Amino acid sequence: MADVLTAELERLKERVRRVALEFGLDFFEVIFEVVDYDEMNMVAAYDGFPVRYPHWRWGMEYEKLSKTHTYGLQRIYELVINNDPSYAYLLSSNTMTDHKLVMAHVYAHSDFFKNNAFFAHTNRKMLDEMLHHAERIRAYMERYGVEVVEEFIDWCLSIDNLIDYHNPPDLRRRRGDEGESGRRRGPVKFRAKEYMERFINPPELLKEQRRELDEETRRRIKFPPHPERDVMLFLMEHAPLADWQRSVLSMIREEAYYFVPQMMTKIMNEGWATYWHSKMMTEALLEPQELIDYAERHSGTVSAMPGQINPYRIGLELYRYIEERWNKGQFGKEWEECDTYKKRREWDLKLGLGRQKIFEVRRIYNDITFIDEFLTEEFAQQQRLFIYGWDPASRRFVIMDRDPTKVKKLLLTALTNCGQPYIYLEDANYQNRSELYLVHRHFGFDLKVDRAFDTLKNLFKIWTRPVHLETILNGKKVILSFDGRNATHKVVGEEQTEQVGQENE
Numbered sequence: 001m002a003d004v005l006t007a008e009l010e011r012l013k014e015r016v017r018r019v020a021l022e023f024g025l026d027f028f029e030v031i032f033e034v035v036d037y038d039e040m041n042m043v044a045a046y047d048g049f050p051v052r053y054p055h056w057r058w059g060m061e062y063e064k065l066s067k068t069h070t071y072g073l074q075r076i077y078e079l080v081i082n083n084d085p086s087y088a089y090l091l092s093s094n095t096m097t098d099h100k101l102v103m104a105h106v107y108a109h110s111d112f113f114k115n116n117a118f119f120a121h122t123n124r125k126m127l128d129e130m131l132h133h134a135e136r137i138r139a140y141m142e143r144y145g146v147e148v149v150e151e152f153i154d155w156c157l158s159i160d161n162l163i164d165y166h167n168p169p170d171l172r173r174r175r176g177d178e179g180e181s182g183r184r185r186g187p188v189k190f191r192a193k194e195y196m197e198r199f200i201n202p203p204e205l206l207k208e209q210r211r212e213l214d215e216e217t218r219r220r221i222k223f224p225p226h227p228e229r230d231v232m233l234f235l236m237e238h239a240p241l242a243d244w245q246r247s248v249l250s251m252i253r254e255e256a257y258y259f260v261p262q263m264m265t266k267i268m269n270e271g272w273a274t275y276w277h278s279k280m281m282t283e284a285l286l287e288p289q290e291l292i293d294y295a296e297r298h299s300g301t302v303s304a305m306p307g308q309i310n311p312y313r314i315g316l317e318l319y320r321y322i323e324e325r326w327n328k329g330q331f332g333k334e335w336e337e338c339d340t341y342k343k344r345r346e347w348d349l350k351l352g353l354g355r356q357k358i359f360e361v362r363r364i365y366n367d368i369t370f371i372d373e374f375l376t377e378e379f380a381q382q383q384r385l386f387i388y389g390w391d392p393a394s395r396r397f398v399i400m401d402r403d404p405t406k407v408k409k410l411l412l413t414a415l416t417n418c419g420q421p422y423i424y425l426e427d428a429n430y431q432n433r434s435e436l437y438l439v440h441r442h443f444g445f446d447l448k449v450d451r452a453f454d455t456l457k458n459l460f461k462i463w464t465r466p467v468h469l470e471t472i473l474n475g476k477k478v479i480l481s482f483d484g485r486n487a488t489h490k491v492v493g494e495e496q497t498e499q500v501g502q503e504n505e
Contacts, residue, residue: 025108028084028114031088032103033087042062044079045058045061052130077102090103104277105277108272112273116268117364118264118366137153156252167229222427263418271314275320277298281294318371326358329351371408372412375411387403387406424438437470466482470492487500487503
């Protein structure tokens with residue numbers, strides 16, 4: 001079990017906390033606990049929480065983390081939870097220099113959790129909520145059987161990315177009396193004084209219009225009336241589920257939404273924590289004899305590999321770049337219109353607005369807006385951001401393209417919808433047969449067909465009726481379907497349907 005801090009670590013914690021406050025950070029109270037590497041792997045397998053509902057995937061994740069640690073492929077130095085108070089874990093085998101760095105890093109994370117707008121709607125007592133979820137699911141397992149409940153959790157986890165990443169659960173959209181076309185769902189009626197009412201709005205005409213509108217509505221009625229991004233919510237409300245299943249689906253959905261802001265701000269969050277641990281260590285906390293150890297840890301954190309994006313490095317360098325630009329006044333109309341390389345390079349209005357600007361950025365941006373606005377061509381060139389690809393001849397990754405615009409576009413595409421496929425429910429009464437029809441909005445990346453069919457099979461188990469998914473594969477519009485027994489693949493516009501799998505009876 002986790003240990004409380006020693007007196008030495010308590011003193012260190014207070015020192016780091018004081019320095020963080022002096023640098024202007026505003027964070028939740030942070031509770032640190034010391035764990036060994038095995039306990040750290042267990043907590044990491046639970047996504048940072050000490051308790052989660054029982055399920056086989058936690059054991060699988062623990063085994064993976066343990067093996068990567070044993071073989072020296074990965075080491076977890078810290079974990080921190082978005083909670084009030086925040087909980088963080090220190091690895092017992094860390095040196096005091098490591099503990100100091102980790103504490104500085106954690107306080108910056110807590111500042112980000114507390115102040116970034118995209119975390120405003122998260123449950124700040126999620127540690128307690130996770131415990132409640134675990135207790136409820138254990139109760140269901142005792143009542144209905146471990147295998148039955150665990151299998152249903154498997155189905156739910158396979159669709160926990162079918163949520164609306166940009167619409168938190170407590171901000172449900174309100175639907176008015178008008179359809180998507182904007183046409184009113186009633187007869188056209190003009191204002192008239194009482195004695196002119198019969199002449200301007202003849203009752204017979206209004207009755208005829210109402211009849212025609214009712215027939216039109218029946219012809220084009222759609223369920224749901226609007227494309228539904230939050231497929232999990234739709235299933236909760238409309239699928240033929242038992243009460244305990246609806247409860248489990250609700251819990252899985254709630255936990256999925258809790259992690260969304262962290263997915264939306266991975267680069268910013270890690271960059272912010274790295275920026276501040278670097279600033280605090282080098283300007284206030286580091287002792288001369290600790291320099292080499294710190295440099296080794298920090299360089300390992302921000303190292304870059306060809307073909308991979310290190311969020312710690314990109315985030316850190318972008319914050320530094322923004323701070324430098326706003327300190328020198330390299331923004332605004334005059335700066336944008338300057339096309340002289342020498343003048344732009346020497347531009348320095350000595351405004352000193354950099355620190356204020358990065359705190360503003362930390363508050364209101366997410367990764368997509370952060371990259372879109374501040375990753376300029378100059379920054380991409382400075383950081384040597386290129387597009388890499390595998391070269392079979394040399395058997396290594398090589399630079400395929402140096403165009404900064406393409407680099408930025410590729411990065412933004414990868415970040416769109418938190419890196420998840422954009423899928424929405426188009427029709428839950430497809431062909432008037434209570435079948436689900438989903439549409440994948442294609443952004444240049446094809447779905448993995450085997451995973452798509454696995455998801456369709458689990459959707460069928462929840463909905464109990466055939467399910468269909470419209471997508472694009474190899475440039476052709478196709479419909480993938482599963483009816484409970486057969487998995488089929490049909491190219492739109494072609495009569496032939498290919499059967500690609502069959503469930504065992």
